[in-house]
Amino acid sequence: MRAVVCNQLGSYRGLVLETRPTPVPGPGQVLIRCAYASVSFAITLVVAGSYQRKSTPPFIPGSEVSGVVEAIGAEVDEFAVGDRVIAIVREGAYADYVVADTPTIYPVPDDLALDLAATVPISFGTAYAGVVTRAALQAGETLLVHGAAGALGMAAVQIGHMLGATVIATASTQAKCDAALAAGADHAINYAEQDFREAVKALTGGAGANVVFDPVGGDVLNESLRATAVEGRVVVAGFAGGSIPQVPANILLVKNISLLGLNFSEYFGWGVHDRSAEFAPRLKQSMATLLDAAAAGRLHPQIGHRQSLEEVVSAIDHIVDRRAVGKVVLAIDETAPR
Secondary structure: OEEEOOOOOOOOHHHHHEEEEOOOOOOEEEEEEEEEEEOOOHHHHHHHOOOOOOOOEEEOOOOEEEEEEEEEOOOOOOOOOEEEEEEEEEOOOOEEEEEEHHEEEEEEOOOHHHHHHOOHHHHHOOOOOOOHHHHHOOOOOOEEEOOEEEEHHHHHHHHHHOOEEEEEEOOOOOOHHHHHHOOOOOOEEEEOOOOOHHHHHHHOOOOOEEEEEEOOHHHHHHHHHHHHEEEEEEEOOOOOOOOOOOOOHHHHHOOOEEEEEEHHHHHHHHOOOOOHHHHHHHHHHHHHHHHHHHHOOEEEEEEEEEEHHHHHHHHHHHHHHOOEEEEEEEEEOOOOOO
């Protein structure tokens, strides 16, 4: 099979396309013929060896994939050859075939195309875990989403809109603000042109946002605390801005704010402790909710850019250069049933 391989930790530009043996599924595993795989900024960190989840070269990167079940291992009774599925895998998605464990494989509804399905598990799964599971966003509340034109932020915007919240999005350009509005945001703030803290207060009559979803970190998180309502919930979902903030705890105390960490990897066994068996039923339920909503048109996964497996470096460039609006995907086998 064809596979993108990292032979040495360092720049993603060192990734090469090689021929590798097709893997064989073991007990509790499924072999998937890959159709589409997503690309994210995290891939650059994995390949550089600076991600919290370490991989040892040589390895095949990629953690989010859609495709068709090609073969099943022993002790597998919930999937059959020919099933359309998506999967979260530790590594190996950037190839013609990948082996996945059944707890992190999810059936794709008939009405959802495989290319769109490939964008759901990590971005929408992370946003759902943050906005719903951790922060318990309610209809009628106000949700503030940073980095709203990126794949993760756009997923949070759509989930907030689906739940009946008033969604305020922030982004760095007017084009990205327009994309967030098209995705379901009620308001969009171009933080390059205006102070988002003051804008949020103005939009909420001075009260602030009930829930903040922040994958950016740095000064954005500290300013978000000042734009959060009394008894608000702030979800720390990443540090795309490049710096880890020192949180002013006095603001948490004064306004009874809950600061919530979110490491989505913890739910499928890649975090500090492997409690994947405990969390698997919750993930199955949340993925079914998200995939059904996407199939019914209540959520709208956005593919901003797609390239072939051979063009993986160029696809990552698109993210690193911050040209992506929505998700970037690799088209591995576009002949697979949609």
